[in-house]
């Protein structure tokens with residue numbers, strides 16, 4: 667299985683995107699593999715910027731999105747953002763955009779209202795849908811004026827909603843050839859002059875990928891002692907700390923989190939019949955990053971950056987499906 671096949675879409679050269687909340691650039695990797703051009707990005711974390719700039723052309727970081735003037739953002743076809751989820755405390759009170767003001771989500775609305783990209787791709791944790799009893803997600807749905815998942819609305823949009831049809835779905839990385847149990851919700855907005863129904867891509871593999879598919883074969887590994895494993899299991903029972911960081915090579919990688927470090931993980935490697943730490947390359951592969959993706963922060967910081975990111979293969983398929991709609995759904 668080749669996880670990193672660079673598939674070029676025909677005639678996509680002129681499509682552009684803006685990389686909001688860019689992190690280390692997982693969306694950008696996916697976009698560039700399809701020939702989509704990045705017109706700029708926004709990121710404030712100095713370590714994330716360090717990694718981003720090692721791997722991509724670093725011009726046009728508008729920095730803190732809350733302070734950005736929309737005039738400083740070049741026009742683009744697709745606005746992309748894996749936005750940090752802050753609580754929408756007054757959600758659902760039907761105050762229009764005021765419901766989201768003060769949140770980073772509001773910045774997305776502010777920019778898209780002015781720049782009018784053809785499509786918007788947002789990504790977040792699955793828990794966004796149920797957060798605050800569903801109020802947060804309901805508020806997001808109400809900020810999009812068009813239909814919802816191609817059907818009748820679940821809730822009426824705000825008067826000042828952006829003129830986009832909205833689609834959302836929870837997507838698993840394992841459905842796209844990447845052995846990580848990660849599930850993320852994608853919210854797609856398609857400007858409502860584009861007369862084509864958006865469809866999420868269907869999974870492309872019948873078999874669930876496992877750690878063995880991305881194993882890095884080395885002479886030596888960092889072995890984990892049995893007493894660490896036992897302690898981990900005890901703690902996970904006592905403190906409900908996820909047992910998930912201990913897994914077997916015949917399973918997918920557990921979901922990598924922003925708060926994680928290398929020493930949180932142990933994989934049972936059946937080739938050596940021992941528990942060991944996954945290698946950095948295996949962490950990269952578990953998120954669809956190429957082996958040669960560079961970083962100059964500490965390994966633990968880098969694992970956190972990977973955990974903050976989006977699985978590249980998933981992002982690529984989402985881009986591909988969005989391009990299909992914006993290329994075929996508009997006459998001009």
Ligand SMILES: C[S@@+](CC[C@H](N)C(=O)[O-])C[C@H]1O[C@@H](n2cnc3c(N)ncnc32)[C@H](O)[C@@H]1O
Pocket residue numbers: 686687688689690691692693708709710711714729730731732747748749750770971974975976
């Ligand atoms: C969930 S991460 C997105 C990661 C990204 N999708 C990737 O694949 O690496 C959210 C990012 O938003 C950044 N961020 C938070 N507040 C911001 C702000 N006011 N302006 C710009 N970026 C911000 C954080 O530093 C973090 O890297």
